Amino acid sequence: MRIAVQGCAHGELERVYGTLAEVERRTGVRTDLLVCCGDFQAARDARDMESMAVPPKYRRMGSFYKYYTGELVAPVLTLFIGGNHEASAHLQELSYGGWAAPGIYYLGTAGVVNVGGVRIAGLSGIYKGGDYARGRHERPPYDERTKRSVYHVRQLDVFRLKQLREPVDVMLSHDWPQGIEQHGDLGQLLRFKPFFQNDIDEGKLGNPPARELLNILRPTYWFSAHLHCKYAAVVDHSSDDDQMRKQTKFLSLDKCLPGRRFLQVLDIAHDASGPIRLQYDAEWLAVLRSTNGLLNVNSNVYYLPSGGGAAAGGPSSFDGERYDFSPSPQERSAVLGLFDDGSLAIPENFVSNDAYRRGVGVGAAAAATTNPQTEAFCRLLGVDDPLALVLGGRRRAESGGPTAADRLFAAFDDDYSMIPDDDDDYSKNPDDDDGDGVVVVQRNSTSLVLPEPKNDRSEDASCAERNRPPVWTPPPPPDAKNDENSPPESDCRHVEKDESSRCRSDALTGGGSGGDGDDAEIARVVGSRREDEAVGRERIEPKTLKRRNYHREDDGGGGSD
Template identity: 50%
Template sequence: MKIAIEGCAHGELERIYNTIEGIENEQKIKIDLLLCCGDFQSTRNLKDLQTMAVPKKYLDICTFYKYYSGELVAPVLTIFIGGNHEASNYLQELPYGGWVAPNIYYLGYAGVVQVNGLRIAGISGIYKGHDFLRGHHEFPPYTESTCRSVYHVRQLEVFRLKQLSGKVDIFMSHDWPTGIYEYGNKEHLLKRKPFFADDMETGKLGSVPLEELLKAVRPEYWFAAHLHCKFAALVPHQPKPTSCSSSSSSDSDGDDDDVRDMPSTPKSPVTTTKFLALDKCLPRRGFLQVLDLPSNPIEGKPHLEYDPEWLSILLTTNHLISVKENYYYLPGKKAGELTERFNFTPTPEELAIIHEKFSSLRIPENFQMTSKAYDPLEQSNYKHMYIEQPTPQLNPQCNEFCALLGIDDPLCLALLANGKQLPSMMAFEKEEENQEQSMNEELEETKSDSIVTPSKRKLNLNLPAPTAGDNNEKDTETANVDKNVIDLPDEPDKDEDVQDVSVVDKPKDEAAPAVLGSPKQFKRRNQSIYQNEDND
């Protein structure tokens, strides 16, 4: 399977798909899957745009709305995670993942899916220590604080991902894991980004929870974005002693006594993770990478399926969901007496329950519009308009998934906990149809000879509680794209104007970007991404 990896999309879907088309035409290949590592900016309309935590002068509707409305269709199956520049209200409709547009799938706060046998996991958002231990308490309309905290990584998603067993082929994150720069060409990275030095010394460059996940999950590939540069590394993992006991293998931080008491068994082979961070979608930048991974045969479209182990983890940890703003703590092996379950790696019995609930693991293509799409003919002057934030909206996809699995929607819980009424989960097309029907009924009831234009009725929104900035020119230069399988970075090319994207075999090196530039050219908002814990 040929897979294209994108760094920060920043809403430039047309440019990304055009670049993929250029690669396919030049290389005479077919790319089967596109993975985007955050800042996807799935803004459907101008209200969605108001939920992005960026200065108003940077607000740009971009091109996602065309794919949402059906004006355009994604030419390749696209899977993405959230970053820190998102339409947070829309993504909150799909906490466990779902289709944001036909052929474009969001992984949720965290998620695991399978595509033709390849196991792909990911986590959305960026890490901020002051929000990590809180629950998902935010809902639109957001305050100045919650419009940022809504995309901060929470402990529950990290805890759930740590329960995974078996091989993970690809892991996606927006942040970098802390310390990842030690396994690549650190000197060349600092040459391009000298302001990273202070954060490296203080341990603030990257995410500590992601470093823990890297050591626990040990995927074959790890892709990230966020810092707007291309950087590759090879991370070796210490071998683990194998055992017949499932509980010992599920917690890498087990007690020393457990290790001493384990029977003498052969150690598992040393594994490595190939890490690659990519740039944002701009001309002459390293924003796209293509690799070829072995998978099940593809007949027609790739098969997107739920991961049964992940479904079981969601079900058995549903009681751990918190929608409170205060800190809370999850069960742990070393937290006092062992009185509650802390290992949620599924048992065979728990996996059997999943297969009983899901007759097929194939993810249904049940995308439905839940809001009106942007109209460029009517709203082209939107940067000078005052637009309110949207109200909360529930998504039929999430409702169907939660009902089938028997779990709760965090957004529903947050609204109920704050005394809010649950909004309608009616699909947008059906809502429009019902409104039109109501208008026609009113017209029929009126017996006036004059033409009457009635006002639309408000729908009943009460539901029962839940049961369980750059130029727009197209750039398809293949110099921006590595068409080889990613192994390890190469030595930087002496000619900094030509991007080196070759395959190499040494962990200390890294592919150089097409254009390096001087530190003076970087915007302040990029330089201070991690310098202040209170800023995003």
Template identity: 40%
Template structure:
């Protein structure tokens, strides 16, 4: 499967999709298959109207609607399946509506604050949204629309609860093929050409010296899940690395290939194509050129969500988690329930459960100039309700 990866989108969807179209036109001449999937590593900026701009942490001059509202309104449609994680410049009201994941627009799927899906039933993609800040790491998701300055500063910060849920993927299901994040795993710069990185980004010097570049939570996930690939954005620079895992357990140590990319713009390395071999039993018929992969829920992730749902922290003081020795039993019980009640042994297409529906009214203008509403509101997203109903858990998001 040919997969396009972008770093920070910063609302530049038209630029990204046009670039992929140009690449496909070149590969068509050589007989190669087109790009089938796009992974967007944060700062996606899914702003539906001007009010959403007031739920995004950014200097005023960068609060621009850009392209997304046209895809949300149906004036344009994403030409290929697009999977998104959140960053630190997001319409956080919109993202919170889809905390468990959901369609931001037709063909554009948000993995949620943490999530794991199966593309075409075999490619396992997991992701973590937000950026790390120690002061907010152990708090709950207490921020609500309309945000005040302090909550707008903290709402996009990653929480321990979400990363701990992702940690449980190590015990459940197959290996993660691709992990997506906005923030880099801490210390990953030491596993690539650090000198070249510093020449391009000298401002990183102090962070590298103090080992504070990136997220310690993502560092633990990298070492625990050992995904085949890890893709990130955030730093606005292209950087590659290879993290070799523990040599003691296997004669040939596993490794994770890390790729970080920049944001759309002239002479910026913001988009890259990776090829992941498709298993024989999942290969499309010959001469199939244009197709849309199918997104499935990962039954093991659904079990983790169900098991951890009673402990979802919604106040500043996070809800205590169960003792570590109880977690395997809780997840095993949840997995049995998922396999019995969800799809084919727990495998179900996302589109069979979550159907995109507009909640906030999109801006009326193609260019976005007519909408002057600056009063953000919170909305209840039917996709979140459908997801919770599927798992027989209460909708605590609203």
């Protein structure tokens, strides 16, 4: 079987097909399958462009929409995985895989299919440690944080791929397995990409979970992209105890641009007894069905079952809980029994949504909706659609309810989580306030009631206020009464209410000394309070004031001199 491998497409699907047609014209051999290693950018319309983690100045519609609407037809069966620059609103509808357009199939966040007897597995997205152990909680319309976290690799997808026991012929990933650069011509790589040196020295180049899959699955071929260069390596898995030599041939390709090495054509042995068509993989379907109870759509960090316990680097498994989900013969037979004719052929049930086909202007939020393909797949297999759970909070499917671990860890949700910002994005995350590359994200906390504090801090504060020493007030200036900001006489009658009321009461009832002396005393007390308040206002509002002289007439009217 003749397979063409494409690096990063970046929406240039029409150009990729044109290049492949030129290769076929020169060689005279038709290509049976095209696989793309991410950054496919399956944007259906302007709304999908809003879900791409790309600054507006770099957003281009590309040519995928022509194949989605039927304006053009894919000339060859095409498989692709997701990268870190994708129309996530579209791909999230196809979590378990499905037809993105007629003849163009998406493998999902993780998936395994069979094409002409060749077993092809794929892992979408890139690795970021801050999101790896979280559930798939994102939903459109995305904010600047979830627009990036939605394409980060999650532990459940890697866990499911680790359960495979049958040989894998081709493995696809967007970013490289960690350490793969040590198995090729490293000097040539650094001459072309010298800035890789620091990441290589610090062990940060590549995907650590992908390295684990490389050592467990040991596929014949591993194709990647992401780093925009062509690089080949050979990993030898054989040891002294192995009877047969086992190797993995690794190849990474560039992005689709003129003069770049973005396409490679090779021949892979296949089953020539039947037609080359797309089929489900029975073992993978059995894994999906048995691990449905591990599905988590919360933003909290949670853990998957581990048989090794803390000694193996993970928490101990709950008593009696299953931790090895490699399918048994009975589970495989149960999956095969779901298909009436025993055929695992993937139905060509692509459905175009009329709302997407009409499209809207740039800037409109993409509506979140489930895809009929995914709904049909979940009904057939008895599993849950992650997007449907996020949107509607439906109950889990009958095939597997929430496990004890799922119920336990769903109760924990950090109020604040430290999410490392992507270092491969074009622009700075606007949520990164201090520019240190770390975004502090506030999340909705669970209903946790804390006890009241033992000490009454409000009472302590009032005590401190009462014991605070008096503030010294300077004497008023000679012309403070002429200040235009000085309060009028009527505004000062509330000052020292108790004392002034007592003075007025004594004057009216004949208390105190009485006579003109009492009136003079009342005028002195009230006048001093006016001056104190005027001085206090000047102290609270220390600013330069313009002084004006006012002349009051006998009739109450005022006029300036």
